[in-house]
Amino acid sequence: MVELKFLHNEPALLAGRRLVVADLHLGLERELLAREETVSFTIELKEKIIRLVEETKAEKLLLLGDVKHAVLKTSEREWVELKEFFKELSKRVQVEVVKGNHDGGIERVVGSEVRVFEANGFCRKGDARGGKLASVFEASGFCDELVGFCHGQAWPDARLWAQDYIIIGHEHPAVEFVDEVGGKSVRKAWVVGGIDVEKARGKYVKARGKLRTGKNERNGLQGEHAEINEDLQVVVMPAFNDLVCGSAFNSSGFKGIGPLFENNVFKLSDAKVFLLDGTSVGSVESLRKKE
Numbered sequence: 071m072v073e074l075k076f077l078h079n080e081p082a083l084l085a086g087r088r089l090v091v092a093d094l095h096l097g098l099e100r101e102l103l104a105r106e107e108t109v110s111f112t113i114e115l116k117e118k119i120i121r122l123v124e125e126t127k128a129e130k131l132l133l134l135g136d137v138k139h140a141v142l143k144t145s146e147r148e149w150v151e152l153k154e155f156f157k158e159l160s161k162r163v164q165v166e167v168v169k170g171n172h173d174g175g176i177e178r179v180v181g182s183e184v185r186v187f188e189a190n191g192f193c194r195k196g197d198a199r200g201g202k203l204a205s206v207f208e209a210s211g212f213c214d215e216l217v218g219f220c221h222g223q224a225w226p227d228a229r230l231w232a233q234d235y236i237i238i239g240h241e242h243p244a245v246e247f248v249d250e251v252g253g254k255s256v257r258k259a260w261v262v263g264g265i266d267v268e269k270a271r272g273k274y275v276k277a278r279g280k281l282r283t284g285k286n287e288r289n290g291l292q293g294e295h296a297e298i299n300e301d302l303q304v305v306v307m308p309a310f311n312d313l314v315c316g317s318a319f320n321s322s323g324f325k326g327i328g329p330l331f332e333n334n335v336f337k338l339s340d341a342k343v344f345l346l347d348g349t350s351v352g353s354v355e356s357l358r359k360k361e
Contacts, residue, residue, distance in 0.1 A: 072215040074235065074305070079346050081258055081308040082122055083237065085217055089128035089163075091119065092221070092239025093309035095139035095172065096155065097148045102313065112151045115311065116158055123163050131163045134239045134307065135170025135221025144175070153179040160184060170221040170240065222306075222328040225277050231270070231298040235305055240328050242309045244316025245343050245357055258308040258316050261354070263341025266334065267300050273333040304336055308346065319343065320357035 072086035083090040096112050123131060138144060138152060159165050160183045167186045169176065177186055218230030222240030230236050243261045248254050309316060317324060319338065330336040339355040351357060 072217050074217065074237075076260055076344065076346075076348065077122065077126070078348060080122065081310050081346060083305070083307060084126055084128065085132075085219075085237070086215070087127070087129040088132055088166075088214070089119075089123055089126055089130070090132045090134055090219070090237060090307070091122075091310040092134035092307040093136045093170070093242060093311060093314060094133065095136055095309070095311045095314055096152060097144070098139040098311060098313050100145075100148075101139065110151060111311070111313065112155055116155050119159065120162060128163060130166060131159060132166045132168065132219060134219060134237065135168050135223070136172040136239065137167060137170070137176060138172055140172070149179055152176070153181075156180045156184055168219055168221050171223040222330070225274060225329050231274075231302065233299065233302065235303050237305045237307060238328070238330070239307045239309070241306050241319075241326050241331065242314050242316040243306045243343075244308070244318050245320055245345070245351060246318035256315055256318055257345055259319070259346070259351075260308060260344040261306040261319055261341050262344070263304055263337045263354075265302055265304060265330070266337055267298060269333060270298060270335045273329070273335060277329065304330065306336075306341075319354050322358070 072088075073084075075084040076082075077084060081091065094115055096115065097110075099111050119131065122128070138148065140148060144152075156165060156179060160181055165180070165184045167173070167176065167180060167184060169186060180186055216234040218226060218233040218236040220226045220230060220236065220238055222238035226236055226238075241261075243259050244256050245259045246254055246256050317326075319341075320343070326332060326336070326338070331338065339353065339358075341354050343351050343354060343357060345351060
């Protein structure tokens with residue numbers, strides 16, 4: 071399996087020689103400040119990514135959805151900035167994009183060098199160890215050496231369920247700490263947990279297709295069926311943009327917005343929480359009890 075590594079004090083993941091970041095939400099500052107002509111954080115985020123690519127010697131850069139922020143209307147200025155963003159990154163590394171729910175129309179600016187994975191998907195075979203693209207690409211993400219990648223706004227494709235890990239974004243995970251006088255501190259976090267196999271099978275069947283359970287099997291699709299690894303772990307990535315503070319997973323009112331959370335497939339209470347500096351702060355449930 072490809073080695074996974076959380077980068078110290080960064081909301082970024084290294085999967086083999088692939089650097090992964092999620093939820094850049096480029097252009098968010100315009101919405102927050104409620105005006106078009108304002109300072110842009112796109113250059114700052116681009117330079118941060120370039121620094122991480124150089125430090126890690128990454129060969130690929132995967133943007134795991136919600137690269138841009140505007141959904142209903144992306145301004146001409148933002149399209150220009152996005153085009154320059156991808157142009158500069160593509161000079162340094164092979165760029166891949168898994169589209170998120172904010173990324174409609176992003177194909178018009180990414181450039182021919184960037185691989186974009188669409189919602190309807192495709193399948194491509196190759197030897198990942200030999201430097202080719204990942205072995206399987208599917209409708210809602212793709213797989214590379216027993217690690218699946220998808221943004222999280224849609225059900226993972228059938229083949230992703232047979233992997234050891236699925237990496238998602240979309241949820242903007244954070245953890246909230248409350249001191250004895252009621253002062254609160256919210257910190258971005260990694261959240262890692264398992265799945266409820268029965269709920270996965272039942273909910274996914276209604277939504278997308280059929281799943282069979284299988285412990286550590288890697289047979290992929292079998293006709294209309296797919297194996298589901300009972301030991302599968304889901305890694306929820308923190309947002310890369312500092313303006314996206316995140317949702318406190320341990321707050322009493324937290325409800326996730328993707329199908330893994332909305333259908334209680336992700337075992338939220340038992341999931342482990344890690345701060346960006348690598349500190350393990352316990353399970354989501356144990357942090358709830360500290361409120």
